[in-house]
Amino acid sequence: MNILKKSAYAGTLESSDAYIHVSPIQENEIKLILESSVEEIYGEAIEELVVQTLKEMKINNILVKVQDKGALDFVIKARLQAAILRACESNEPVWEELS
Amino acid sequence: MNSSISFSQFDNTSKIRVKKVEAFLNSVELELSPDIEVFVSAKEKSKMIACGGLSGNVLKCIAVSPEKRGEGFVLSVMTELLNAANDRGRKELFIYSTPKNIAFFEECGFQLIEECDSKIILMENSKNLKKYKNNLSRLKKDGNVIGSIVMNANPFTLGHRYLVEEAAKKSDHLHIFVVREDASDFSFKDRINLIQKGLADIENITIHEGSDYIISKATFPTYFIKDKCSINELHAKLDLSIFRNQIAPSLNITHRFVGTEPYCTVTNNYNQNMKKVLGESNPKSNNIEVIEIERKEYKDKAISASSVRALLKDKKYDELSNIVPPTTFDFLVKRI
Numbered sequence: 001m002n003i004l005k006k007s008a009y010a011g012t013l014e015s016s017d018a019y020i021h022v023s024p025i026q027e028n029e030i031k032l033i034l035e036s037s038v039e040e041i042y043g044e045a046i047e048e049l050v051v052q053t054l055k056e057m058k059i060n061n062i063l064v065k066v067q068d069k070g071a072l073d074f075v076i077k078a079r080l081q082a083a084i085l086r087a088c089e090s091n092e093p094v095w096e097e098l099s
Numbered sequence: 100m101n102s103s104i105s106f107s108q109f110d111n112t113s114k115i116r117v118k119k120v121e122a123f124l125n126s127v128e129l130e131l132s133p134d135i136e137v138f139v140s141a142k143e144k145s146k147m148i149a150c151g152g153l154s155g156n157v158l159k160c161i162a163v164s165p166e167k168r169g170e171g172f173v174l175s176v177m178t179e180l181l182n183a184a185n186d187r188g189r190k191e192l193f194i195y196s197t198p199k200n201i202a203f204f205e206e207c208g209f210q211l212i213e214e215c216d217s218k219i220i221l222m223e224n225s226k227n228l229k230k231y232k233n234n235l236s237r238l239k240k241d242g243n244v245i246g247s248i249v250m251n252a253n254p255f256t257l258g259h260r261y262l263v264e265e266a267a268k269k270s271d272h273l274h275i276f277v278v279r280e281d282a283s284d285f286s287f288k289d290r291i292n293l294i295q296k297g298l299a300d301i302e303n304i305t306i307h308e309g310s311d312y313i314i315s316k317a318t319f320p321t322y323f324i325k326d327k328c329s330i331n332e333l334h335a336k337l338d339l340s341i342f343r344n345q346i347a348p349s350l351n352i353t354h355r356f357v358g359t360e361p362y363c364t365v366t367n368n369y370n371q372n373m374k375k376v377l378g379e380s381n382p383k384s385n386n387i388e389v390i391e392i393e394r395k396e397y398k399d400k401a402i403s404a405s406s407v408r409a410l411l412k413d414k415k416y417d418e419l420s421n422i423v424p425p426t427t428f429d430f431l432v433k434r435i
Contacts, residue, residue: 007185007188009181012174013174013177013207019178069206
């Protein structure tokens with residue numbers, strides 16, 4: 001299991017990107033706050049993507065805030081991974097977890 | 100398109116750069132807020148085209164030059180500002196702005212808390228207000244007269260005690276909110292502790308910890324500027340509107356009690372504004388009756404926390420016991 005040591009963020013608020021902020025929480029759960037300009041159509045898909053990515057990275061206690069501006073899947077995933085790696089202060093990412 | 104634009108971040112010690120920000124803000128008819136610690140600015144060909152500021156956990160003075168508007172550039176400015184705040188561990192943020200920008204800041208993840216006089220708005224990105232209101236409503240008490248007092252009590256005096264006694268007599272239940280901001284001589288922990296001890300014998304009261312929504316640096320920045328007589332009227336109204344429309348309904352508050360202000364005309368104006376903002380009927384929420392209670396005096400002089408601080412400063416400790424309750428006196432003596 002990977003442990004977040006601090007809060008971190010990645011991304012921008014610009015169109016076709018997402019601003020993602022992650023922070024560690026006490027409870028053993030995944031809390032997701034999602035706001036998206038395409039929430040009605042892709043809200044659930046983004047949620048699934050976030051949960052899947054967290055599973056791959058073995059993260060169990062985290063608050064994720066996603067401010068999505070219509071980013072494509074791989075953009076959201078990359079932003080989330082970047083934010084988590086920063087929060088874990090991991091200099092040696094486990095590349096297998098970042099498929 | 101944005102390739103020639105450069106962002107920079109600096110703090111309020113860079114006087115020359117702050118002056119440039121001020122000139123830029125003035126050019127778009129905004130004023131520089133004196134409490135900003137961190138600035139973000141954007142330049143294109145050495146000309147400033149946008150700026151923003153961070154004061155505590157409040158974003159303010161966000162501006163983009165007119166020729167750069169309408170192409171989403173302000174999103175870059177907001178990104179930089181959020182980064183500046185996040186880098187300092189400030190996650191739960193507020194924004195001060197004007198009503199025409201509500202929709203834009205909503206796109207950046209902020210929700211409106213209150214709009215005041217069609218001139219200023221306060222927004223937050225944490226959704227904490229809802230949680231706070233829910234927590235408050237669990238402490239709701241029944242009754243016809245539900246009173247409220249907001250106090251800083253820096254520190255708790257016999258004047259505060261008198262105000263609470265009188266208000267509690269007139270109320271079925273009395274909610275007391277203690278300003279939480281640690282911007283006073285005495286820490287929040289000490290202040291609330293002295294209030295609890297000094298009021299332990301009064302039954303029909305609840306003492307609440309304040310919050311970001313009651314006289315805080317977010318709702319009422321000018322309250323904490325040392326010279327109280329620089330209170331900004333719009334800030335005062337914003338704070339009072341939040342109290343009326345957001346906080347009071349959670350507890351069914353019907354009355355607010357306040358001590359008369361014999362010395363400072365600006366604080367006195369604040370009391371008058373209170374009557375206006377809380378007392379006048381409007382469709383948004385029930386009005387709250389404001390009752391001014393004559394300040395308790397000692398030797399023909401109204402008791403105030405500032406006179407306690409003055410006596411402490413002049414080391415006139417023996418005079419203190421006349422204007423503070425024994426609980427506060429013991430605390431002050433131990434502290435010397």
